[in-house]
Amino acid sequence: MRHWLVQFRKTKGLTQQQVAEITGISRSYYADIEQGTKGASGKAAKLIANALGFDMNLFFADVGRKTSQKQEVI
Template identity: 75%
Template sequence: MRHWLVQFRKLSGLTQQEVADKAGISRSYYADIEQGSKNASGRAAKLISDVLGFEMTLFFADVGRKMSQKNKKPA
């Protein structure tokens, strides 16, 4: 789950549906992005970040953290 995205949305006082409507994407796609089951496309990342007022690069930093965690070898 992308807790940071949920926090941005809640601080904005918006529902998932309202963010999706303002961004021009479906609510189910937005919910999947928020849950972390889908990654936002570059276009969707820009639209969502514009609606919620943060830098779109946060989406890609999030992906980088997940990938580096998966590549760590157990001690």
């Protein structure tokens, strides 16, 4: 889950539906981005960041990111 994204949204006093309407993306896509089950496209990241007032690069920061790729053991 992207807790930081939830915090930005709640600080603005907005629901997921309201953010979706402001940005022009579907509520389900926004919810998936917030939950971390989908990544934000560059366009969606820019729209959300502008709507909530933060730098879109937060979406692409490696902090706390986990990989699903298996590590090869030698």
